[in-house]
Amino acid sequence: MNTNRAFEEAVPQVPGLDFVVLAMPYTLLDQDCLHRGLARCLREGISVVIGSPFASGILAKGSRGGGNCDYGQAPEAVVTKVQGMEAVCARHGVSLPAAALQFPLEHLAVASVVSGAKRPDQVEMNVRALGEATPTAFWSELRTNELVDPEAPTSE
Structure with a gap:
């Protein structure tokens, strides 16, 4: 599912659901489904596989890399938010791709992340990125700067 609305509407309609693949509504950029869709999955024991943790590219390439967001050109507000994240990353020695890949895995409902890759590099x-250290202070600063939902689980 690629939208929060689809996520919230589809899950209740499938009794006995084991897992869902969720592409976009839960990334470092967007945690809109945290309090409803993901909370429901956690309550009901439904595992979530996160697709598109790089938000279609911008969280892998960065604000200057021409990365798309939500399968299209990144809006200026998203570019600005990513620049804020990049500044926090720089202060803590964390790469943006590491933060993007590790963030969704901290949620207890999330079983896996499918990052996709076109080339061996x-x-x-x-x-x-998955093995990179992301210090507690890094996640705290993202919250303090209102760059992630203050209730999103992280490695604190």
Whole structure:
């Protein structure tokens, strides 16, 4: 599912659902489904596989990399938010791809993240990013700067 609305409407209609693949509504950029859709999955024991953790590219390429967001050109507000995240990343020595890949995995309903890769070097980057240290102070600063939902679970 690619939208929060589809996520919230489809899950209740499928009794006995084991898992859902969710692409876009839960990324470092957008946690709109945190309090409803993901909360429901957690309550009902439905695992979530996050697709598109890089928000269609901008969280892998960064604000200057020409990355798309939500399958199209990133709006200025998104670019500005990513720039804020990049500043926090720089202060804590964390790469933006590491934050993007690790963030959704902290939610107890999330079983896996499918990052996608077109080339071997992208696979290698993803593996490195998953193993990169993301200090507690990093996540705290993202919250303080209102760059992520204050109730989103992180490694604190």
